[in-house]
Amino acid sequence: MKKLIGVLAMLFLISAVIAVAQPFGPPIYIANPTAMDCKYYFAGDKRHFNPRPENFTIDIGYTTDFKSQEQACELWRCVYTNGSVKVDADKKPLEKNLCVCGSGQYWDDINGCVKLKQENRDINFLQLIWKWIKRIF
Numbered sequence: 001m002k003k004l005i006g007v008l009a010m011l012f013l014i015s016a017v018i019a020v021a022q023p024f025g026p027p028i029y030i031a032n033p034t035a036m037d038c039k040y041y042f043a044g045d046k047r048h049f050n051p052r053p054e055n056f057t058i059d060i061g062y063t064t065d066f067k068s069q070e071q072a073c074e075l076w077r078c079v080y081t082n083g084s085v086k087v088d089a090d091k092k093p094l095e096k097n098l099c100v101c102g103s104g105q106y107w108d109d110i111n112g113c114v115k116l117k118q119e120n121r122d123i124n125f126l127q128l129i130w131k132w133i134k135r136i137f
Contacts, residue, residue, distance in 0.1 A: 029060040029072040033080065036111050038073040074098060074109075081112030 031038040032055045040063065044050040058076070066072040078085055078099030086098050101113035108114045 027063045029063060029066065029069060029076075030056040031058040031060050031073070031076050031080075032056045033058055036077060036080075038069070038076055040069055071098075077112035081114075083107070083113040 025043060027040065027042040029038055030041045030052070032053075034055060037056075038060060039053070039056065041052060041056070042050060043052070058080075060072050060076045063072075066075070075085060075098060077083075081101075083099040083101045083105075086100060097107075099107055099113065101107050104116050105113045106116060
């Protein structure tokens with residue numbers, strides 16, 4: 001019984017030391033959903049605190065979860081814009097071209113999955129002239 005209490009006390013002390021040692025967390029990738037931008041972020045420690053940049057409200061994940069910042073950003077853009085992520089046999093995301101967009105969408109490196117613009121190509125000569133006149137006036 002004394003050994004059990006001693007082991008539990010030791011585990012409690014170790015967990016308290018770990019909690020105090022890293023109060024700000026490990027480095028992560030963060031994203032700005034309005035600008036569709038992402039970056040590396042590390043909060044620092046008590047003496048060297050690094051404030052979080054404005055508008056970067058989404059945590060993408062730990063830096064150890066991805067091979068590079070580009071892969072993290074591409075994965076986030078794909079998921080955020082409702083795309084599907086391609087994975088290999090080990091269920092890890094591919095390094096490049098990892099996103100499959102839905103029907104009526106295409107992949108854009110900056111904005112993720114973007115809807116195709118539908119243009120009406122069945123236009124006759126009179127409609128073309130009418131559009132030209134409307135633009136003038």
